[in-house]
Amino acid sequence: MKPAPFAYARASTLAEVFDALETHGDAARLLAGGQSLVAALNLRLASPSLLLDINGVAALRGVTFADGLLRIGALTRHAELGADPLVALHAPLLAQAVPHIAHAAIRNRGTIGGSLALADPAAELPACVLALEAVLVLASRAGERRVAAGDFFQGLYRTALRGDEVLAAVEVPPRAGASCTVQELARRHGDYAIVGLAAQSLGQGVQLAWFGVGAVPLRTPLAEAALAAGDIAGAQAALAGELDPPGDLHGPPALRLHLARVLLGRAAAALKGH
């Protein structure tokens, strides 16, 4: 379990990152927290010729609130996300998700940008930014472009990120006062969820974003509408038409659908309890 040979370089500015991406193209991989990438290297599931360490790029760091937007730098570690007062105030859903992410050692290194760019369909943060209707800021030599979370996740481990781009930050419209809950079922604490749900309600609206039930995190608009109308059973019933979960080692598709209904019931109770 040794990685194939690779070169390592450390970038300190975005310009250096863009240089490397231009020169090496797909053969370069960006190293942030490394919590998935390094394992993939050791398993030889990934064998880039260049590992470009972006941990020193200041432009990717920090959490700010300005002009009515919460901006979370891509290098924000999970542990920082969970402890940040601005996140707790404006995007409490993210703060609630953090304890569910793996284990403390992983949360100390793993980054929100890494998690979103990897787009593991069973991970918490992609579903959270989907529920938050956040915008992902993608930087390239040409400048920044903004992609809605709903358009960012395009398939299994596939995102809207182009080869010359870096995920720079996440911008979240403020949700102060929102009720929110993260519900997930994992066989052991810290494992990827069999089924998970990031849910939020504010005013009349309800957002439900599922993880572990498909190739990408998913919203379920019919269930959201039913839940917004106070019809929990209707929301649960709607899931059969909106989710088409895969079977795997945990069990058949029917298991996931059943568990999703259970989680929806629990999420509804949690949202109401706020």
Next chain:
Amino acid sequence: MNELSSVDRPNSYIGRSVPRPNAKRLVAGRGQYVDDLRLPRMVHVAFLRSPHAHARILSIDSTAAKAAPGVVRVVTGAEMAAVCTPWVGVLHHLKGLKSAPQHALVVDRACWQGEPVVAVVARTRAEAEDAVGLVEVAWQELPAAVDMEAALATGTPVIHPDLGDNLAFTREHVGGEPDACFADAESVVVQAVFHTGRHTGVCLEGRAILADYNPAEGRLTAYHSNQAPHMMQTVFAKHLGLREGDVRVVCRDVGGSYGIKVHVYPDEMATAALSKMLGRPVKFAADRMEGMVSDIHARDHRIAARAAVTKDGVITAMEIDDLTGIGPYSVYPRTSAVEGNQVVNLCGGPYGLRGYKARTTVVFQNKTPTCQYRAVGHPIATTVTEGLVDLAAEAIGMDPAEIRRRNLLADDVYPFRNLAGLAFEGLSHHACLTKLLAMMDYEGLKAERDALRAKGVYRGIGIASFIELTNPSPFMYGIGGARISAMDGATVRLDPDGSVAIASGVTEQGQGTEAMLAQIVAGAVGVDLSRVRVTTGDTETTPYGGGTWASRGAGIGGEAALQAGNALREQILVIAGAMLQAAPESLDVRGDAVVDRDTGAERLPLEELGRIVYFRGDTLPKDLPRELVATRHYTPKDYPFAFTNGAQASYLEVDVETGFVKLLRHWCVEDCGTVINPMLVDEQIRGGVVQGLGGALLEHCVYSPEGQLLTGSLADYLLPMSGEMPDIAVAHVETPTKESALGAKGAGEAGTAGAPAAVQNAINDALRPFGARVFAQPFTPARILPALGKI
């Protein structure tokens, strides 16, 4: 003054929770595991492993691999076969057991996904792995025999055509009158089909070997992460064409073993052979991915079982039909028939039955070989037996604790031979159960469970009594022709500074063997524990022995150490008597000195005695013996095995909406005879319980229909982790074996033996209001929810 027994001396350490002498070193990161060792001119090997469950090699092209940076040698099966002879994993006493010759590297046909095919030796492991990726093997895939249920069916490929079929072994045992019991019109018959999922033992330190063949002296030294160095000495010698005396096996620190590291593995044999071929040290350290497909698996059983019970709660008979798939080869040299054989031996073990019938069918399949893993066969037999007992209790409306009280062998019935033919010297089922029920506050717990049910919280209580085989005599392997010692020895020596050195044939794998040996010898000689040091795991410097497995370290190795320690004390006192002109019987050793036995007054520091003996022997009487070293060996003779017993209980909650199980509490009361170090025994029990809980709830080697292991990493093969583990309370009843002065029986496997059964019974207790039951491990949401009719 009363005569004190040899284990009950005034300065004894028996029964004291002293810290392990090696703990500080290991915690400080100063251990020496195989992968820590670096020898001059050492190279590394990585293996190309079969990607298919069953496939023929058409051709191998190593050209690119040989040209890769750092590569020293690329070796195929045909070249390997010229250096390392194949082996066959059979034993005479397992009548009819058959297996096929197994090679270190596949010669022409791979029989499981993960079987080593080509060895690539390079300067570093990374370079060896790079080059493995360049070896081109043209495979012809063959139909695979994967499902054990279909192994003997027409149309299933026969894995070894020379053997005729895929049946490795079968045995049926009938005791008493089972048919009459089942035919009794007054009795109720209960039945179930149990599955114990295939799983494996995951050691913190993976398998590893550093083989150093020195052509100048024609000797092989193997630094090996292993439990049985003397067994491996024999195996290396036999299959590499060396004399046993020219092989040295050294087991320094070993990071867990659980039976995984007591078998002969083709990749380890290949590493030793490569060292002989290259004349230089070769290291192999299995990574986790290759460990998952090449470490032995275990417990892949389907058991159809039934029991007859009278309406007043007497369980009269059990009938067991066991089927197990062992992979394509019976593992050498202990064989893969032992687990099924143990199921036949152990089912019904705690109970006084009138009829017992049991059969095992052991079949070949194209999966990773299975063999002995901690508590071999016990968790299976206990799960079946205790599952049947609970079904019987439910069928006649009796409390699960009460039906056990009525059927467990009485504590005064021993010695006793049961219908399976097992001889019990002395067990304590009732004492253990009584203590268990008191510890857990059984009645209070039941009341709590019942009160919570009214609130829609479904908790269950499960009890499991069990027996455990420990201290095996030559009846386990020796009579079958295996050169696996049932005897063990200890050498104990007094050095001039008054310190004591022990060398023992039993081995340390992290469980505290060396602490146990030090305590016994410190007490026997009389010295302070801090003056004792222990050497284990070196065929060159320790007495010949079997190593540590089958819970034999304390019972056999400990007794040898006790006898050797007593002999050294006698030697010291004879010499001291001559120096002090006192009768040796009037003296004793306590602390750092020879003392007056009655008053405890110091007479002579040991250091002074050592100085005189070693450096001024001229001052001693000419005919005085001056041996300050004694070796003693011990082998159990009166009983084939020292059986122990115990009882466990689990308290848990089933989320009936999700099918998730939350473990709340776990209790174990067991009887390993004399407890030498309560802390170490308790932690052995707890660790064993956790492994049992893992098997019950999480761990599962899942294969595709084509024979591909789907749970090939620790992301998919779920190990129990601390967050999900309950508090585990441990207590003891002590019934020492009279066969030895020490009285110790084994404690290493009791936790694993009983935990899955307790969990199974607790889950079914929680599900009882719904009429739902589960008997297939691991008990996952995907199994519990269908039982509840939720999916």
